[in-house]
Amino acid sequence: MPWLSLTFGIGSDHIDWVSDRLLEQGALSVDVHDAGEGTSKEQPLFGEPGMPLEQFWQQAEVTVLLEENANVDEILRAIAEITGSSVLPEYRLARVMEQDWVRLTQAQFDPIRISSRLWIVPSWHELPDSSAINLRLDPGLAFGTGSHPTTRLCLTWLDQFLHPGDSVLDYGCGSGILAIAALKLGAARVTGVDIDPNAITASLDNARNNFCGTDRLSFATALSSLDSEGSGTEWLPATVVVANILANPLIMLAPVLMKALQPGGHIVLSGILDTQADEVLQVYSEWADMHIAAREQGWVLLAGQKSVDNKP
Template sequence: MKWMELHIDTTHAGLETVETMLSALGIDGVVIDDEEEFQDFLENNHQYWDYVDEDLERRMQGRSRVTFYLESGDEGFSTLAQVRLALEDLKARHTDCGSLLLTMDTMEESDWENNWKQYYKPMEIGQRLLVVPQWEQDDPAVRKALETRVSLILEPGLTFGTGSHATTRLCLEALERIVQPGCTVADLGCGSGILSIAALKLGAKRAVAVDIDDKCLDVAYENAAMNGIGKDTYTVLAGDILSDRAVQQAMGTGFDLVVANIVADVIIALSGAVDGLMAPGGRFLCSGIIDDRAEEVAAALEGAGLHILERHEDQGWFCFLCCRKSELN
């Protein structure tokens, strides 16, 4: 019997959340690596050793990881697909769980590619978009659909933003309605780059994307390249747009559309900075807002001088389209 050994990198605070998520999917046999518990053990058990293995201490540094095992077969790959989608949901709901990076140790990359990809199929979103996994783009049915739809080609990889989650779908549907030819777009918390790339495919002339996770740099640029988008129209930055002055300067201002598909707490924090990013007549599109935080986020946006023009909801998640109150007719 062949098994897949899988790891989810998180934080000390996120360990219980990740365990609960896996348990809900029927995965209860997990192994926990946690630096805080390791350091606590070291501090309280000096009497049992004369020295600590430096290599072990180095391996544990900064690590909070959940390891679990799935049988390598159809059932295991189906469960793995569910885990990936649940991680997207977890990323949207929680800010204290770290990267939630999913990795695999005991399986050849070729085997992985030949199995998990079957669970990601082309998705029609809204009236115009078709999200196409990279390996499906030559399918005759996809080519037929693209006679009437705009393709958005993605390699899901292990980052967030595949179009599967309600928050991403809400944003993509909104982009179809509001992107104007020649507009400029800022994508805050870009992940895979799906929103800014979609905006460019829908007619935007330039987009700048930013994410605090530097892994998103390569992923977003690779996804852009698959869609025929180059660095002459698309820029991806790594850093915190709220506190990193270098990132702020590189980002620039005067965007016709600012999008943020993150989480409620970050949108609240961003609400005061959005005005400085938007051009006159600009719009702010935000999503990733769970239903029990929607009114709190709405109040923060209104308090920051923004007016909510549209509210949309899907599966308990909200998306707001805003303008400046001062620009209301």
């Protein structure tokens, strides 16, 4: 069954009102995006959870999916009414044919080469290098497919600096990708922690798909719940703590993460924008000698070693 795709420009002040009206009039979906997307005028937006964005796109565009028999003129008149315009907005109208959306979605995710020995491979792809460490990971319920710069930064650090026999805490584990990678790279003991139960479900599924035994790998919604779940925390504090979250949560969690790290152990932090790096560095410098270890696409990876005199 075909559909109609209607695209038009809009000012940021009217986006919520127009989106609500379109949905009331039977729109199947409403997508708001940067009108300059893919050009030199593209305007990236970033924000922390629970906090309003300080800005919005200067030139926004709306694409709405409609039933094939939708009254486009009536919808355009409603948009003009909301925006206070006496003329109908300029628009593009296209016919969208029914497609195999699963295959189209899968086509967006190719194997990702982290290093010569480490790959992230969706389950529907052949292994690009059967002799490498191949993590089977599909897009799912939780963050972490290897496609985001912060995930790649953390994976690269683990690939380069993790020592066989290390114990690793992955705080904010999401899909479990960092925890699973650490285990495959030789860690003796790994625990992933995430407050979202869906993330724990995704992590456990991904661990099974990568043939990770539960004797060396566990997941929990809080460190305090590990003992009650029979996993034990006798191996903590860890020799490596990695957290790929966001700057504000990392700042608040600093005492917790550093307590979970052995003196002389390594702390690895990402989910931090270049502009936020100094603030996070300052907070963690109370416990460790921190530095910017890597950068990619405006994101940074911070790493440091906890002072041997700094007891957990």
